[in-house]
Amino acid sequence: MKYGRTFNFSAGPAMMPEPVLEEIRDEMMNYRGSGMCVMEMSHRSKVFQQIIDEAEQDLRDLMGIPGNYKVLFIQGGATLQFSMIPMNLMKNGKAVYIETGAWSKKAIAEAKKVGEVIVAASSKDENFTYVPDCSDLDIPDDTDYVYICENETIHGVTWNKLPNTKGHVLVSDQSSMFLSKPCNVSDYGMIYAGVQKNVGPAGMVVVIIREDLIRDDLTDLPIYLQYKTHADAGSMYNTPNCWAIYCCGKVFKYLKSIGGLEVMHQRNIEKAKVMYDFLDASKMFTGTVRPEFRSLMNIPFVTESKELDAEVVAATKAAGYDNLKGHKSVGGLRASVYNAMPKEGVEALVEFLKKFEAEHTV
Numbered sequence: 001m002k003y004g005r006t007f008n009f010s011a012g013p014a015m016m017p018e019p020v021l022e023e024i025r026d027e028m029m030n031y032r033g034s035g036m037c038v039m040e041m042s043h044r045s046k047v048f049q050q051i052i053d054e055a056e057q058d059l060r061d062l063m064g065i066p067g068n069y070k071v072l073f074i075q076g077g078a079t080l081q082f083s084m085i086p087m088n089l090m091k092n093g094k095a096v097y098i099e100t101g102a103w104s105k106k107a108i109a110e111a112k113k114v115g116e117v118i119v120a121a122s123s124k125d126e127n128f129t130y131v132p133d134c135s136d137l138d139i140p141d142d143t144d145y146v147y148i149c150e151n152e153t154i155h156g157v158t159w160n161k162l163p164n165t166k167g168h169v170l171v172s173d174q175s176s177m178f179l180s181k182p183c184n185v186s187d188y189g190m191i192y193a194g195v196q197k198n199v200g201p202a203g204m205v206v207v208i209i210r211e212d213l214i215r216d217d218l219t220d221l222p223i224y225l226q227y228k229t230h231a232d233a234g235s236m237y238n239t240p241n242c243w244a245i246y247c248c249g250k251v252f253k254y255l256k257s258i259g260g261l262e263v264m265h266q267r268n269i270e271k272a273k274v275m276y277d278f279l280d281a282s283k284m285f286t287g288t289v290r291p292e293f294r295s296l297m298n299i300p301f302v303t304e305s306k307e308l309d310a311e312v313v314a315a316t317k318a319a320g321y322d323n324l325k326g327h328k329s330v331g332g333l334r335a336s337v338y339n340a341m342p343k344e345g346v347e348a349l350v351e352f353l354k355k356f357e358a359e360h361t362v
């Protein structure tokens with residue numbers, strides 16, 4: 001790795017594409033003749049308006065976002081959306097949630113503060129190692145939306161087939177898989193993603209929401225919590241996270257330059273395969289998720305004991321592979337291999353783990 005950088009397997013904030021970081025570096029002191037850094041720039045300036053407009057357009061191009069969807073850049077991370085979604089989308093006060101891991105659980109807890117939550121399916125019985133069958137759920141007619149977390153960052157579980165919502169609006173938390181593969185936006189009423197997993201710096205969420213879901217009858221709701229506020233103001237009701245918008249815009253352009261989401265998806269499949277093939281062959285390490293629901297982004301695995309897990313984490317860190325400790329709720333290890341993790345990083349880690357296994361097996 002150039003610059004003495006490490007292969008960073010963190011679940012987030014995570015690696016950025018190196019060419020993007022280099023471009024940002026080159027523009028740091030004087031952004032394209034503006035005489036200032038983007039950090040120092042008024043969000044009302046022409047220069048910044050162009051940055052945000054291009055970021056939105058490039059994202060629309062990448063994902064093929066239909067014209068009747070708004071793209072919003074909102075602060076408060078993905079977490080604020082756990083509250084904003086029920087506050088804005090519960091018209092009848094009722095929503096269906098699918099519980100597949102730690103992040104959908106958090107969303108459920110917040111939604112319960114706002115209205116009735118029906119957990120129509122859950123994989124809690126097997127510690128969130130699969131996605132339940134959602135082809136024929138019991139969904140009341142007056143349900144406002146069906147909510148999923150499309151990739152559970154902590155449990156490493158991903159949806160391969162969207163739930164049958166029986167005509168109801170689908171809302172998806174794509175934080176840890178955003179832009180990792182092509183996405184048919186019109187299958188959803190709303191998609192959102194905290195950007196620090198797969199796209200940019202922390203502190204911002206991208207919301208893609210169908211226009212008819214943006215309400216103007218929510219005048220009692222604090223103004224900042226209404227999607228309408230952000231939609232009407234072009235994501236600049238107040239000072240936005242200009243820096244994150246700028247960096248995300250660069251990543252969108254980078255993804256376009258490599259050929260878009262289909263190319264990214266192929267690379268992600270190849271990358272994850274290196275890791276999963278190793279886990280399947282290993283006698284020391286075991287993947288925790290049922291094969292058909294394995295995430296391409298977050299790969300949790302364990303050894304036979306907590307002590308050995310800790311030993312492996314320490315050894316990987318010493319060797320320059322950072323942040324492999326699993327989340328405390330799952331234990332073991334977790335390799336997050338988002339878009340910007342190069343295949344060489346995964347190959348190097350696998351070589352290291354193979355060697356570790358050989359040296360620790362009698």
Ligand SMILES: *Cc1c(COP(=O)(O)O)cnc(C)c1O
Binds near residue numbers: 080149
């Ligand atoms: C990280 C994460 C969140 C929370 O993101 P913040 O930006 O820290 O609020 C929510 N959902 C998923 C799936 C995540 O991975």
